[in-house]
Amino acid sequence: MREWNRLGLNKAERMERGAALAQGKVVPPARIGELLAQVIESGDRVCIEGNNQKQADFLASALAGLDPAVVNDLHIVQSVLALPSHLDVFETGVASRLDFSFSGQQSARLARLLSAGQLRIGAIHTYLELFGRYFTDLTPRVSLVCAAAADAQGNLYTGGNTEDTPVIVEATAFRRGIVIAQVNEIVDHVPRVDIPGDWVDFVVQSPRPHYIEPLFTRDPAQISEIQVLMAMMAIKGIYAEYGVKRLNHGIGFDTAAIELLLPTYAESLGLRGKIATHWALNPHPALIPAIEAGFVESVHSFGSELGMEEYIRARPDVFFTGPDGSMRSNRALSQTAGLYACDMFIGSTLQIDLQGNSSTATLGRVSGFGGAPNMGSDARGRRHGTETWLRAGREAGTGTMPRGRKLVVQMVETFREHMAPAFVEKLDAWELAETAGLDLPPVMIYGDDVTHILTEEGIANLLLCQNEQEREQAIRGVAGYTPVGLARDKAMVENLRDRGVIRRPADLGVDPRDATRDLLAARSMKDLVHASGGLYDPPARFRSW
């Protein structure tokens, strides 16, 4: 007779081995290494909670400290590789396989380990794919997660940075896996239950509060007047044109400039209430002036942002907050909103090719993707109509069946830092795929999902292009003085401009001489603090006071 509860029986064995090291669910910090060695078995799939922002850093370094003679060949499934300890496990031999989404700071070292044969990569996923795989064939056997506080029953309070925790714990706990949480403090009563205690097997108080990276803070002092110009073009040529209300912004100074122009330039065009009302967005400090000016009705967030806690608490009509007052974020659900519910994604990139494919991959770095591939793609299954989505669909004009299109806007200056052209004949991603042995070139946003490319030279509306040749010339036509731009067919580009496929600043009624920093609703970090009524408390590295 077949045993139908092998997972449960195996968990019971592990729990029995681990129980001796804990008092109830609480493990003394000094014994965490022993506990991991008892409950993790060689070959396990292990998820270390590595988010965009908060990191289970104490558990990650404990895992890296295990003896590879005892525990080895682990398969790490983790959204973000942010810390050196996330790669140490491959160097020591504790782990050998990896599925992930984004590696940021660790991208160069990951490329070196990969070429040295110290790990194999399953795939570089988008967030939603990886989370989906947690519930199909990549379910973690053991998950090492991170929260702000726990009680003795294992109830977890995540604070504003809930991020990936619910999706990881749900996948693990309901398939007889083991969930271990590091917390900043163990309390009698958590302020709010983000994860119920009976889904959590062990908790350990970290000697130091978990690390959080302020990823989404951009100092307005560093926004250039070219970025102001591009933001004006975006607002007038895309936001106002399509009446974009539900949207996501990428990270960066380009989109921060748009956020800071809402209360000034967009207000002067009478757009308040007509654009940018509902957001899937991390709580960007640059959005504060637009919120205060009444532009923003709601913001749902993937994670929180350091320093924004008190401001969020004081604006519960705008942000999703719990009865305790602090924000509840959720990466999986906000990504879903970004993919399916938003009518526009706008963000920057490093390279764009002649088909409009864009990539942030550069040679020698295996960096993966953040949220852009999910949000910067047309959700083919979508069917609820909004005027923005339907209009884009009409412009795309595919077939007889009416169907909408998501607006996917790539916003780049024609030259990046060190005068590297943003437009190229061939993406570096191709060579990277070859050297790193990847199945696919790591393209962040596919060309057939991109609807508009915006540079300081103009906006190319790719929806209106009738064939590949027109599309290529539309891209060349906004590529300025880059080699790609100089190789344009002048007659075709002029024709595209006559048809409104390419629109220059003058065609939009935007005078570059008006594009000054005086238009920014905040020109410094301190302006943002003042705009928040003193509620925003930026980290010391962003202060000049």
Add this chain to the structure above:
Amino acid sequence: MSSWSEATARQRIAGLLDAGSFIEFLPPERRAVSPHLRELGQPAAFDDGVAVGRGTLDGQTVLIAAQEGAFMGGAVGEVHGAKITGLLERARTERPAAVLLLLESGGVRLHEANAGLIAVSEIMRAVLALRAAGVPVIVLNGGRYGVFGGMGITTCLCDTLIMSEEARLGLSGPEVIETTMGVEEFDAADRALVWRVTGGKNRTILGEATLVADSIDAFRAALVAAMQPKPLTLETLEAEHATLGNRLDRFGDMEDAVDIWAAMGIDNPQRLPLLDTDAFLQAVKGAGA
């Protein structure tokens, strides 16, 4: 452009002086560039990073120099320094109502080594000679690079300093202190600490500066009220030395500007960095170094 810190050197001059009154000496078309940078293959500026000339302020004639922070952080090279020194020496014969120094500088341009050092010392000598002749020399410090090194010393030799809270004044810059004395002595990455110690608010509390908001209009208003020479005599110098000695005795062992503000009896000193200019001046009224 209303902000002083975001304005260029020439925008500051244009916003400060009576409209159309500025006449530039050795303007960029004269191509007075640094001979040293050319030798090193470094890019030059046609004005060597400083604009000098004559204009009027509320109808009174002034001579004026403005350093451009965007060119090598306003660093003083041989030509740059000679333009300022020449302006100060010319003032001794022209006797304008004041000489205005719109400073923004990290100090000596290290590429030019001794030539830069000599240039700065010549500026200092010219400032003192001009003050002795009774012409006021007024520093306006509101640029994002601050005023450090030799130009920091020069600032302290002048009659009056008008400063915004975004601006900084010091001898060694924060990175230099951290490099030579260690991060325990001064953490240059802690921007909040850097501004607490070297920023316009602390300089105002210590009695060194007149604080204004970061706008060209605010600088102009403060300037119009400050165009008087301060006496430079043995008695005033001795009084100044006594004040500085007393300050060193009281505050010399303190680690942070906040400790000084607390010792001066300022209520709740932690709140000072965030206050706007008017609220700040109200809060520190009566406190004295």
